[in-house]
Amino acid sequence: MTYYIHADKFFLENVTEDGGYLEIQDNGKFGFYYSENEKPQGKIIDYSGKWIAPGLVDTHVHGSLNEDIMRSDWAGVNRLSEGFLQSGVTSWLPTTYTASATTLTEICRMFGEHKGEEIGAKIQGLHFEGPYFTAEHAGAENPKYLLDPDIDQFKQWREDSQGLLNKISLAPERKGAKEFIRAVVKEGVVVALGHSSADYTQAKAGIEAGASMFTHTFNGMPDPAHHDTSISNAAMALNNVTAELICDGHHVNKEMVRALIKAKGPEHICLITDCMEAGMMPDGDYMLGELPVYVKDGMARLKTGNNLAGSILQLNTALKNVVDWNVATPEEAVMMAAYVPAKSAHVLDKCGSIAPDKAADFLVLNKDMTLSETYLEGESRYQA
Secondary structure (H helix, E strand, O other), X not given: OOEEEEEEEEEOOOOEEEOOEEEEOOOOEEEEEEOHHHOOOOEEEEEEEEEEEEOEEEEEEOEEOOEEOOOOOHHHHHHHHHHHHHHOEEEEEEEEOOOOHHHHHHHHHHHHHOOOOOXXXXXXXXEEEOOOOOHHHOOOOOHHHOOOOOHHHHHHHHHHOOOOEEEEEEOOOOOOHHHHXXXXXXXXXXXXXXXXXXXXXXXXXXXXXXXXXXXOOOOOXXXXXXXXXXXXXXXXXXXXXXXXXXXXXXXXXXXXXXXXXXXXXXXXXXXXXXXXXXXXOOOEEEEEOOEEEEEEOOEEEEOOOOOEXXXXXXXXXXXXXXHHOOOOOHHHHHHHHHHHHHHHOOOOOOOOOOOOOOEOOEEEEOOOOOEEEEEEOOEEEEEO
């Protein structure tokens, strides 16, 4: 049955409206927005005092709830998809680590075989973080599996995933990177640059070849410099590219978050979590792929070397953090956590905004940006 949501604020795709009514059609899709003086006839669910935002889109996430894309079976992936509704995520790109070709093939086949079967947050693609990285900035990526880009191998992985593999992060200085980027972008694959020692010129060449993003900007790359400029400088300086950003307060301090948002504009910032299996779990020992990790004080670190190892961040926390830090307005925060990620992954037609005839995946937020409720296709699926 068609019904209407009444609330204090609606973050629509092109404008933010105060008050009014949002139509949720009986097919689980959004209808029209109506202003306060256009009260519709029919069932109305009243969320006075609350705000309505699109479901969040996490395009770089490895796991949570003691589940990990690299080792979980399909039941575990479904547990993840259901669990992400607790953090306001209604669409996501399961993200791999650097691993053996055999392991990556098995993962592609699992997701391909179960395409469309997830019961919670929707899988809108598959993101390969690696294996085409540089050892110096591998971070928590296993260096023994690092390779130069191989277009034939990648096409086979795409085929194994039944086309789900739609994003890859790589280092632009690897041999053959420019040619690889140009080839896969033609097929609609999103390329992000990261885990890289590239200088500015090498990073720029990767972008000009067709890459459109930077992977968890400032992490896994040299710091910005004012003489020997690096890939970090390219992330800040180049036009019309999107920068992933982990806003947990540990990976990038809030002053640098502010600087990047000012440099790029919120329309080019993609909030991600890079969350690993310890998300929504207590402190203790965990694994990041094949590497042992410990979690303490809100951070995941490798037991050997003490590098930051992914995060335990949830995307609704990042949404709130950027507002609490006064680096973004609520409207900009919603854009960076929903619209920009969806657009950057070429799935904006399926998720990331509130617009007529898109799936009614949306959030009920409190005015302090905390999550109150998560809807999927017009059905309430989680209440905080």
